[in-house]
Amino acid sequence: MRLVLVGPPGAGKGTQAQFLAAHFAIPKIATGDLFRAHVSQETDLGLEARKYMDAGDLVPDEVTIGMVEDRLRDDDVTEGFLLDGFPRTVHQAEVLDGMLAEQGAAIDVVLELVVDDEEVVRRLSGRRTCRRCGHVWHLDFDPPSSEGRCDRCDGELFQRDDDSEDTVRHRLEVYADQTSPLIGYYGDRGLLRGVDAAGPVEDVTERATNALRRFGV
Numbered sequence: 001m002r003l004v005l006v007g008p009p010g011a012g013k014g015t016q017a018q019f020l021a022a023h024f025a026i027p028k029i030a031t032g033d034l035f036r037a038h039v040s041q042e043t044d045l046g047l048e049a050r051k052y053m054d055a056g057d058l059v060p061d062e063v064t065i066g067m068v069e070d071r072l073r074d075d076d077v078t079e080g081f082l083l084d085g086f087p088r089t090v091h092q093a094e095v096l097d098g099m100l101a102e103q104g105a106a107i108d109v110v111l112e113l114v115v116d117d118e119e120v121v122r123r124l125s126g127r128r129t130c131r132r133c134g135h136v137w138h139l140d141f142d143p144p145s146s147e148g149r150c151d152r153c154d155g156e157l158f159q160r161d162d163d164s165e166d167t168v169r170h171r172l173e174v175y176a177d178q179t180s181p182l183i184g185y186y187g188d189r190g191l192l193r194g195v196d197a198a199g200p201v202e203d204v205t206e207r208a209t210n211a212l213r214r215f216g217v
């Protein structure tokens with residue numbers, strides 16, 4: 001299955017991507033995670049991307065598209081994948097369609113996680129990520145037993161630089177202006193499935209797996 005996840009920042013894409021990639025046995029490709037790995041390794045790409053990420057803006061296509069093209073050439077994604085955070089504009093979607101067409105492939109389904117803006121702000125202001133193992137916690141919804149430490153590996157928990165309330169509100173504007181047109185793009189092609197992403201994580205996972213059932217192997 002070739003699956004794209006779309007939804008505003010904080011909709012739970014990363015949280016659901018983990019479950020769905022495991023459930024359908026497909027690799028997860030998350031552009032935000034790829035960028036953050038470059039930032040922490042201080043590569044040229046990471047230094048360039050960071051300026052945009054910290055401001056809550058999209059990283060320019062010249063940087064983003066090449067990085068995804070490289071990843072989609074890897075052997076483990078020939079039979080399917082889950083894309084989290086790409087495409088994020090109609091232009092990126094058109095480029096992705098072109099890349100896949102060259103391989104005789106196409107996107108099978110696009111899952112939209114639907115959640116309102118105030119819930120996004122609540123989710124992102126409480127998000128904490130483990131510096132060591134990358135596990136994502138939430139101070140209210142999925143709290144670690146001690147505030148600054150990961151229960152899984154005892155690593156230090158940190159708050160992402162782009163999760164301050166002002167930056168989150170700007171990311172929501174960027175989503176509305178630049179990413180939400182994807183809903184029409186994929187809707188017109190009959191590829192879009194929307195699920196309500198409010199409520200407990202397990203309930204959202206169940207709705208998502210049900211919506212995708214007929215596309216799985």
Ligand code: AP5
Nearest residue numbers: 009010011012013014015031032053059085123127138201
């Ligand atoms: P990226 O990392 O992709 O950020 P995002 O899309 O804004 O999404 P988030 O990671 O913030 O949220 P999420 O939906 O994954 O939510 P999560 O599961 O963590 O991108 C970061 C930046 O990189 C962009 O701003 C841009 O600069 C750049 N970038 C990336 N891709 C790009 C592209 N294609 N083009 C250009 N630039 C690009 O959940 C959030 C919190 O809520 C967590 O604490 C979680 O525990 C909690 N939670 C999750 N589900 C629930 C639930 N059901 N109930 C309660 N709490 C929940």
